[in-house]
Amino acid sequence: MTDDPRATLTRKEGRASSERATLDSLLDEVPVGVLSTVVDGMPWSVPMFFARDGDRVLLHGSTGAGALRQVSDGAPATLTVLSLDGFVVAFNAFESSANYRSAVLRGTLQTLSGPEAAAGLETLTDRLFPGRTREVVPSTTKELSATVCLSLPIAEGSWLYKCREGGSEPPDGEPTRAWTGVVPLRVTAGEPERDAWNTSGAPVPDSVHAILRAYPR
């Protein structure tokens, strides 16, 4: 971690981690983040699918999209990723909190092109829909040229990971009369819903089974 104040943990609650494995675990679990940049001196943000690929994060969007016109090659950006893991119900309002894991990556976006872009998009698809590219027809040249693939490097000192876990703290003074504890939260998948127009008779594929395993009920 650097001395950059933006990379320093200053809140008393919560914990920072500089372990890449901890960061990677969050990035590999949560498929969406918020990408922010600066446009005409003003903050500009958009939620986005993403996928980690080694020491970089891959993002994509339509070449015609306002979103990606703003965050083009060379734009300074943050990608914020959050998992809300529970409500911490404390003995007073002040100590009430959330259990969470979060990461803010900072860096400069790079636009991939040619075979690198095609490979990046394939990786992104297969991370979000595990193995899906093997189940469907290949992308066409037209589709690939309509899609921008951006890369945000994960470098030392370029990210801040924070988390809180566990229960609430007891009061210093007299014991509380209130219930205290945690209400855990998690994202769960429901039953897959086949498109009504799809009369292929194809069974629920491996990619969908993988998503169901990632979000168990």
Next chain:
Amino acid sequence: MTDDPRATLTRKEGRASSERATLDSLLDEVPVGVLSTVVDGMPWSVPMFFARDGDRVLLHGSTGAGALRQVSDGAPATLTVLSLDGFVVAFNAFESSANYRSAVLRGTLQTLSGPEAAAGLETLTDRLFPGRTREVVPSTTKELSATVCLSLPIAEGSWLYKCREGGSEPPDGEPTRAWTGVVPLRVTAGEPERDAWNTSGAPVPDSVHAILRAYPR
């Protein structure tokens, strides 16, 4: 909505809505967002609890926190709120997508003070933990002075709501042989976990029951 390009929907997928009720429904359901601002010309982001209170969004943090030093009174900010509602598994990679609802609010943060800040913090607590302020000891002057309460106005043209829902589109050409459809996602609450140190014997309170109802299994 204004002509500001940042408030205009340009992606072909997804739908915008200018209905305040639609926006409010999302803001009232999702308790966390990503607050972004500009620091020294660079984007700066932090995940935050928030609560809508009429035509404003309330945020809070520690007076000593780096997070809130950066987004002080008068800072231009975005608050991005997202609900990932499902994976859209299409006949090819290009059409694969997500069902979601998202909002990006843009505005200038205002710091509340005195009784307004105290009331704002109480509202924030009671939105996140419904009715909790009636179940616990009141906040002390010391606690209130250690906490900053910020307000972000919700004004016409200052926000962009987007969503996608429903299944995937069929191919234009020959029918797909692949399974297509949606894997729905939602946030569910687990069994409340009482703090081990808490020997009050207090039953699970109304605030926790309200959280459980908001995140059904």
